[in-house]
Amino acid sequence: MFLALAAGFTMTACESDDEFQAGVEDSASKAGAYFTKLSSNIELEPSEATEATFTVSRLNTQGALSFPIQVVKNQDDVFTVPATVDFADGEAETTVSVSFDKAEIGNPYTLTVQVPEEYMSLYKEFEGYASYSLTVSRV
Numbered sequence: 001m002f003l004a005l006a007a008g009f010t011m012t013a014c015e016s017d018d019e020f021q022a023g024v025e026d027s028a029s030k031a032g033a034y035f036t037k038l039s040s041n042i043e044l045e046p047s048e049a050t051e052a053t054f055t056v057s058r059l060n061t062q063g064a065l066s067f068p069i070q071v072v073k074n075q076d077d078v079f080t081v082p083a084t085v086d087f088a089d090g091e092a093e094t095t096v097s098v099s100f101d102k103a104e105i106g107n108p109y110t111l112t113v114q115v116p117e118e119y120m121s122l123y124k125e126f127e128g129y130a131s132y133s134l135t136v137s138r139v
Helices: 001-011
Strands: 033-035 038-043 053-060 065-068 070-074 086-087 092-100 107-116 131-139
Touching: 001 033, 053 131, 086 092
Parallel strands: 038 131
Antiparallel strands: 033 053, 053 092, 065 086, 070 107, 107 131
């Protein structure tokens, strides 16, 4: 019995020829952009302005930065979204304003945006999200 167990351990203790290779670290110039919230749900009176803002942050604050914002979902094409997110030199966060003038009263509308992968940090730890969803309702 002991020989059978010893043979079993020998078979499972074999080393794999696959070697561990760590991922490539972010370059020092990578922005590390992210959204501070995952989602928001806003209800507005019909007389209120049809505009909302959300925050985008970055880990690397050196230099001015402008990058395209990717629209994943723009329900019924209601939202007007700026083409870029813009940071001034040294600025860690900025706000993005979107409007939804075409939103009808009583209907919820959703916008989902994301940071392009080349502007995200894939290896640094931070409190944030790669995408953001905004749901608005005029009630």
